[in-house]
Amino acid sequence: MLHILSDFLVRKPEGYYCQYGDFYIDALLPVSVDVVSHGHGDHARPGHTTIYCTAVTAAIMRYRYSQQPQSSYRTIDFQHTFQIGPVQLTFIPAGHILGSAQILMEYKGVRYLYTGDYKLQEDETCEPIEIIQADVLITECTFADPEVIHPDPIDEIKKLNDQPFNILLGTYSLGKAQRLTDLINKHCPDRRVLVHHGILPLHRIYDDMGLKKLTYEQYNRREMKVGEPNKVYMVPPMTFNSYIRATKVVRAFASGWKRLQQHNDLSLFISDHVDWNDILFFIKEVKPQEVWTLHGDGRILKQYFDGQLTVRDIY
Template sequence: MSTLLADFLVRKPEGYYCRYGDFFIDASNPVMHNVVSHAHGDHASSGHDYVYATHATSLFMAYRYKQNRKDSYQVKLFNSPFKIGAVEITFLPAGHILGSAQILMEYRGVRYLYTGDYKLQADDTCEPIEVQQADVLITESTFANPDISHPDPAEEIKKLDGHASNILLGTYVLGKAQRITDLINRYCPDRKVLVHSGILPYHRLYDQHGLKKLDYEPYNRREMKQGEQNKVYLVPPMTFNSYFRATKVLRAFASGWKRLQAQNDIELYISDHVDWNDILQYIKMVNPKEVWTLHGDGSILKRYFNEKLIVRDVLSA
């Protein structure tokens, strides 16, 4: 019988480390071998000798970290196993953003599945999540709380049509902004999407390498002020916060966090993470012997399963 290794993946200052293959996952500081789940800044960083990532993730990283050597990227296809040391690794779609991957690791007959950030909700702008069973599920726990339930994104985005005004909409530049654009295109077709210069390069990368074309225009001050009051201006978080004196617009921020909805004119609960019920559903689908948690508080999940399933944080080295 294969032995499940409690220290297969551990938390170190540089990131999550697998000593059995001598590689890191989503390292925040420079390392020799870094396997990257997706291109958000809290998972992807610069300065590594070798970066293992999907094609889209490598493109986003190459744009953001221009100082990286081009030959550092080891681009891997979904569902195409490769080895680092003695560990076989396979990227599986995570459904979070374009190119986002779960990292399935197999060692001595045991399967360890690191989710990265993931979601079960439909999203036409990225690859849908793929489920495979594993002995250990290593899951993010950003919203691992039964009080949190993400509503239907289509119904949320339709809130924008209930107001005869231009809208200033705060959104994260990669993944969320493109999903929001697609949702507006589909469910609020009379709304015109204007995109801040900080978001525009990622929209263009999605257009060139993504799954569908988005309908939007670069932000133009005159366009925003003239004509119909049907514009939705997508801006990064810092820009959104700096526009607190903006007039003749309604404010909204697309997020699953309640605190980011405070003092806005429109609440817009759209998240690219799993909520409590999604996590429970995913555990059932993966059917692991153990669940290891990271990127959040897994204590409620541990209490929920009690003695029925081992749930714990990833160990520190």
């Protein structure tokens, strides 16, 4: 009979804490030992004494947090089990962005699986998700709502082919921008991708450490004003918002959030998170005895599985 520890992972001000191994996961404040699922800033922060992560996540953090001592990183390959105290950990590809990992923690015969952010949709710019079985699934709930069903990203990106002007494309700099570049390269071959200087270094990390080369150019103001109207200028959110009065361009922002599609010329629902159907499929495949929720609202999921499966928020 498995004995699931209800306090194996708990919420603290610093982040999610495992007292049985004395480490944190995705801590937002400096801690002694942090295990980082991926390189996005709401999961990967500086100031920790020791950081366990994949090599790509370390490269992203080194770029973003230059003051973090190089000696603090402990890079671990996918599927390679390592030990923190009595807890065994293994990084499993999460399919979210390049280098993103689910974190499998094994303690006294019980398997606890922390997903981090994850997606099931195909994305050739990052490692595809691997689904394993666990006794406790600790899942994000960003879009855990039956009203959120993500469309086919290929159908969405092909909308760019029908536009008569250059496109100002708002996107998150890490992961989404590189995925969009690849989708445009493949499905909008007549479009040239111009990349904002704030996104460019992350494209180069993908080029150096990723699964395929991307085709893009550094942004040049003159290029946007001359020649054929076949450019896609990819910019981070703050820049996108500052160009509210831009003329002779089609404004679009790639996101799974409906609120970010408002006031744009074109909707582009492309998300790097699981939607409702994906979460249900994932739970079915992982076969957990309990589901613990975080990073979003897990109440609808709890109602859906009422009487069938224990679903609760991380305390």
